[in-house]
Amino acid sequence: MFGKLLKYELRSTSRFMWILYCAVICAGLISGLTLRFVIFGNEAPQPDGSSIISVEGFKAVLATISISVYVLLIVAMEVLTIVMIVLRFWKNMLGGEGYLMHTLPVPSWMLVTSKTVIAILWELMAGISALISGTLVLLTSGIGFEILKEINLREMFADLREFMNIGPTQLVLLAVFAGIAGILQFYFSMALGNLANKNKVLFSVLAYLGINVAVSVIRGIISFIGISLSSHIGATGMMVGIIGWPTVILYLLMAVGFFFGTYLIMENRLNLE
Amino acid sequence: MAWKLDGTRSIHSQLTAVIRGRIISGYYPPGSRLASVRELAEEAGVNPNTMQRALAELESTGVIFSQRTSGRFVTADLSVIKSLRLEEAERSVRTFVDEMRGLGLSAEEAEEMVRNYVESTGKEPAGSAGESGQAMSACESEVDV
Amino acid sequence: MSVIFECRKLTKQFGTVTALNNVDLTLETGRIVGLLGPNGSGKTTLLKLANGLLKPTSGEILINGIKPGPVTKSFVSYLPDANYLMDWMKVSTLVEFFRDFYRDFDAQRAFDLLADLGVPADAPLKTLSKGNKEKVQLILAMSRRAYVYFLDEPIGGVDPAARDYILGTILRNYSENALVLISTHLIADVERVLDEAVLLNSGMVMDHRPVDDIRETHGMSVDEYFREVFRCSVNY
Numbered sequence: 001m002f003g004k005l006l007k008y009e010l011r012s013t014s015r016f017m018w019i020l021y022c023a024v025i026c027a028g029l030i031s032g033l034t035l036r037f038v039i040f041g042n043e044a045p046q047p048d049g050s051s052i053i054s055v056e057g058f059k060a061v062l063a064t065i066s067i068s069v070y071v072l073l074i075v076a077m078e079v080l081t082i083v084m085i086v087l088r089f090w091k092n093m094l095g096g097e098g099y100l101m102h103t104l105p106v107p108s109w110m111l112v113t114s115k116t117v118i119a120i121l122w123e124l125m126a127g128i129s130a131l132i133s134g135t136l137v138l139l140t141s142g143i144g145f146e147i148l149k150e151i152n153l154r155e156m157f158a159d160l161r162e163f164m165n166i167g168p169t170q171l172v173l174l175a176v177f178a179g180i181a182g183i184l185q186f187y188f189s190m191a192l193g194n195l196a197n198k199n200k201v202l203f204s205v206l207a208y209l210g211i212n213v214a215v216s217v218i219r220g221i222i223s224f225i226g227i228s229l230s231s232h233i234g235a236t237g238m239m240v241g242i243i244g245w246p247t248v249i250l251y252l253l254m255a256v257g258f259f260f261g262t263y264l265i266m267e268n269r270l271n272l273e
Numbered sequence: 274m275a276w277k278l279d280g281t282r283s284i285h286s287q288l289t290a291v292i293r294g295r296i297i298s299g300y301y302p303p304g305s306r307l308a309s310v311r312e313l314a315e316e317a318g319v320n321p322n323t324m325q326r327a328l329a330e331l332e333s334t335g336v337i338f339s340q341r342t343s344g345r346f347v348t349a350d351l352s353v354i355k356s357l358r359l360e361e362a363e364r365s366v367r368t369f370v371d372e373m374r375g376l377g378l379s380a381e382e383a384e385e386m387v388r389n390y391v392e393s394t395g396k397e398p399a400g401s402a403g404e405s406g407q408a409m410s411a412c413e414s415e416v417d418v
Numbered sequence: 419m420s421v422i423f424e425c426r427k428l429t430k431q432f433g434t435v436t437a438l439n440n441v442d443l444t445l446e447t448g449r450i451v452g453l454l455g456p457n458g459s460g461k462t463t464l465l466k467l468a469n470g471l472l473k474p475t476s477g478e479i480l481i482n483g484i485k486p487g488p489v490t491k492s493f494v495s496y497l498p499d500a501n502y503l504m505d506w507m508k509v510s511t512l513v514e515f516f517r518d519f520y521r522d523f524d525a526q527r528a529f530d531l532l533a534d535l536g537v538p539a540d541a542p543l544k545t546l547s548k549g550n551k552e553k554v555q556l557i558l559a560m561s562r563r564a565y566v567y568f569l570d571e572p573i574g575g576v577d578p579a580a581r582d583y584i585l586g587t588i589l590r591n592y593s594e595n596a597l598v599l600i601s602t603h604l605i606a607d608v609e610r611v612l613d614e615a616v617l618l619n620s621g622m623v624m625d626h627r628p629v630d631d632i633r634e635t636h637g638m639s640v641d642e643y644f645r646e647v648f649r650c651s652v653n654y
Contacts, residue, residue: 280639
């Protein structure tokens with residue numbers, strides 16, 4: 001049954017998503033080629049980074065605009081992905097289709113889980129498209145090689161650990177839990193908003209904002225406790241915001257909490273129109 | 274097209290009347306096999322249980338009989354059908370007489386009107402099951418099909 | 419004929435509003451029952467409770483002795499009074515969907531009925547006329563070999579020919595092992611198809627009797643009886 005839910009969830013959402021991702025990747029190609037031929041002209045960019053610096057005047061403006069547009073496009077795709085995920089849940093679980101979904105012979109938690117899994121998939125796809133697209137820009141414009149030389153992963157991670165108290169494992173886990181919690185926060189807000197008799201959309205938005213506030217407060221408390229308890233001071237002598245394990249666990253708990261909240265509301269307090 | 278039924282009388286009694294009418298008129302010939310309860314109910318546009326009840330009533334009065342594996346049949350006993358016909362006729366007579374009384378006509382006036390009508394339309398009462406057209410309309414006018 | 423639907427002191431409140439008030443009701447298989455009452459009488463609330471879309475405030479509702487949940491949903495077929503199907507989907511995809519989730523779904527029957535109607539299987543649902551959409555919804559619900567069918571206003575808002583078709587389909591689908599509960603305010607149209615009528619008003623069961631019983635006892639149709647006894651206005 002779970003597989004079937006996934007199957008139809010995928011079928012319902014993929015129509016929109018593929019368009020987005022293709023658009024983004026194409027945009028990457030176009031941007032990269034624009035940079036390459038329009039801006040850098042007929043000379044291939046130099047490996048020593050001089051070609052970037054030498055772009056001036058009108059071409060510099062053009063380059064800036066081109067890159068800005070491109071970045072906006074990426075952001076738009078990410079936003080649209082989230083919008084799709086939210087609207088999908090609202091329409092399918094809380095709208096007319098809810099009569100179909102909630103009378104399927106499956107438990108409520110399975111409905112919520114299937115939606116979450118596919119939502120995560122689309123967020124991953126969005127991220128991957130952005131990466132592919134960005135890489136295309138770098139490669140087709142020729143800048144890529146110059147920048148890649150500047151990246152030193154080991155240094156980056158060392159800095160992260162130093163300044164933000166977070167290692168690679170924690171980073172990965174944090175990204176995963178935060179991603180899941182992010183999606184579930186939307187679902188939970190919508191479930192909460194739907195408890196109201198009128199103005200459900202408004203209450204959903206308020207619920208979302210309210211949760212954000214609550215989370216910020218909790219994170220602040222964790223930081224405060226963390227700083228008070230530890231004698232860790234960054235290399236620069238600053239008190240640094242502690243990320244570390246407490247934050248990772250916080251997001252895990254958020255994900256679990258939002259899931260149960262959503263599930264319990266669907267199970268016991270559903271009231272379709 | 275569903276059978277026309279009125280809203281004030283019980284459905285099963287109306288169904289019984291329709292089927293009886295059809296047997297009298299020969300629409301369902303003597304000894305013939307009736308469709309299944311389901312099919313009749315569908316045709317009539319009524320609940321199968323209600324149709325079942327109507328058929329059970331007809332069975333109990335011997336108008337139809339059932340054979341376990343083969344279904345339900347109209348009685349082959351012509352005398353049964355004849356007495357049904359007479360019952361219908363009597364019902365019509367009673368209705369007619371009551372109506373005439375209600376209109377204030379005397380027995381003689383009523384009789385004369387009957388005779389005039391019979392003569393002017395030049396028709397003899399249908400005697401056998403073969404002449405189904407007119408007989409059908411007489412018996413089924415009570416329940417309009 | 420065995421008991422398959424039971425309400426015991428079933429009450430549902432929404433804040434201060436009592437939609438259902440201490441309802442006791444027992445229904446058996448092999449019957450087509452009308453849940454009759456004006457808008458706001460609690461019919462839809464009762465059906466939502468039966469399908470697990472609402473939870474009771476107090477009391478119980480049992481389908482074949484079980485509380486509504488994934489188990490009952492597997493042998494209950496529900497036709498809600500709403501556009502509840504994905505209207506961007508093709509009709510054939512919807513059939514596939516039902517077949518995937520319901521073991522008792524008879525896809526062949528669904529296709530046969532759709533063909534009878536002349537509904538192209540490849541057409542997205544949203545391209546169909548309103549009448550055809552309603553028929554498709556009904557066909558999907560009736561193509562399940564369920565033990566309970568809950569039909570909420572199946573003939574509301576369609577033309578008389580469609581009505582006949584829908585009532586005919588319900589009759590053709592009759593089974594001794596199943597209960598069909600038709601909820602409607604169009605009592606006159608549906609009476610002749612019913613075994614029993616449950617008359618609901620203001621969240622309470624006013625009467626529960628065989629249709630012919632009401633007609634014989636009161637000399638009027640159920641529709642007239644209901645209007646007279648509950649003094650409802652003529653236009654619902």
